[in-house]
Amino acid sequence: MFSGIPPPSSWYTTHMIILGIETSCDDTAVSIIEKKGLRLRSLSHIHYSQIKTHARYGGVIPEVAAREHTVTIIPTLQAALSRARMTLTRVDLIAVTQGPGLSPALSVGIDTARLLSLLHHIPILGINHIEGHIASVWPIEGIAHAAKKPPPLPALALVVSGGHTELVLVKKFGQYHVLGKTRDDAAGEAFDKVAALLGLPYPGGPEISQLAALGSRSAFDFPRPMITSGDDEFSFAGLKTAVRYLVEKRKRRTLPFKRDVAASFEQAVVDVLVQKTIRAAVHQKVRSIFLVGGVSANAHLRQSLTVASNAIKVSLFLAPVLLTQDNATMIAMVAGLSKNKGSLAAARRMRAEPSWHLT
Ligand code: KG4
Ligand code: ZN
Numbered sequence: 001m002f003s004g005i006p007p008p009s010s011w012y013t014t015h016m017i018i019l020g021i022e023t024s025c026d027d028t029a030v031s032i033i034e035k036k037g038l039r040l041r042s043l044s045h046i047h048y049s050q051i052k053t054h055a056r057y058g059g060v061i062p063e064v065a066a067r068e069h070t071v072t073i074i075p076t077l078q079a080a081l082s083r084a085r086m087t088l089t090r091v092d093l094i095a096v097t098q099g100p101g102l103s104p105a106l107s108v109g110i111d112t113a114r115l116l117s118l119l120h121h122i123p124i125l126g127i128n129h130i131e132g133h134i135a136s137v138w139p140i141e142g143i144a145h146a147a148k149k150p151p152p153l154p155a156l157a158l159v160v161s162g163g164h165t166e167l168v169l170v171k172k173f174g175q176y177h178v179l180g181k182t183r184d185d186a187a188g189e190a191f192d193k194v195a196a197l198l199g200l201p202y203p204g205g206p207e208i209s210q211l212a213a214l215g216s217r218s219a220f221d222f223p224r225p226m227i228t229s230g231d232d233e234f235s236f237a238g239l240k241t242a243v244r245y246l247v248e249k250r251k252r253r254t255l256p257f258k259r260d261v262a263a264s265f266e267q268a269v270v271d272v273l274v275q276k277t278i279r280a281a282v283h284q285k286v287r288s289i290f291l292v293g294g295v296s297a298n299a300h301l302r303q304s305l306t307v308a309s310n311a312i313k314v315s316l317f318l319a320p321v322l323l324t325q326d327n328a329t330m331i332a333m334v335a336g337l338s339k340n341k342g343s344l345a346a347a348r349r350m351r352a353e354p355s356w357h358l359t
Helices: 051-055 062-083 103-120 129-135 187-197 204-212 237-249 255-284 299-311 329-337 345-349
Strands: 015-022 027-036 039-049 093-099 124-128 155-160 165-172 175-181 288-292 315-318
Touching (some): 015 062, 015 329, 027 329, 062 103, 093 103, 093 129, 093 329, 103 345, 124 329, 124 345, 129 165, 187 204, 204 255, 237 255, 288 299
Parallel strands (some): 155 288, 288 315
Antiparallel strands (some): 027 039
């Protein structure tokens, strides 16, 4: 088996079955993909969301998430194998999210991967979760609306989720430079907190965007933090506070009021994300823009960034909706696109990296 030996050039022509495992936050996910030369194909994509559990607390509690991963990971694995009509004996590589994420949650996926690797002698590869979101725009057969061709590089990736808001320069696959990130709340976190202020359940993103579709985007003039800061940093805490002041002052929070707050808030977030992404894309002279992560499911953001990237004639790669939320297909895809084929030795020493920065 492999341990530290550089991959042979045949890596690009080999046939492999890759098992992906993702447990970094509140989704328990296992996927199986097939790599044939440079082509990837989805064989199974199983995803169990813990939303119902966390909705009771209004957010994700790491220990609760870990406990639930422990209960669901094996049935999720069994479902992924059965959907792909195979047993573990056919798996050539296990790709598992190593970080960033919630330490106790990550550890459940890593310990499961370690056990499978050591019992079945399957090499294991630790994957960066953010790189997983970035990989979600590469072509993969069997996933609806996946790209047909690999994106032209260099690219600029806007990674927007509940835990992250980052602009990442993708020089090559596997070679990144983080241009800037949020100084406080992530965009998804702001959606979740504003939703809570309006009495909507967790996670707030989909709820806010549904309400926003029926409200006025100019009803309230919320701040657009750092929109003209001239750098690639973000900040959403001030925007959330502005919404809080408005909502707390209002005695009768009618449905039309909530719709207008949701629409004006969503517009403020979208304005900041789109304007800063386009500025960075022009500045970095990239050949494509990626929109990935949980918040990239937002229809208004997808539409606004499409219009704005058309205007600067840079092609936009949107994560297929199935791959916007945390999932294991994107984790397996990183392994499929990478030259690194993992090792057995990694299984013995792998630990969660809760703050693993992409470099
Ligand atoms: O990527 P993801 O599943 O998990 C993290 O890595 O955080 O992202 C979850 C986040 C949540 O904050 C959720 O509210 C947000 O993505 N989200 C949305 C939408 N769908 C999910 N935000 C805005 N609009 C949506 N349609
Ligand atoms: Zn994520």
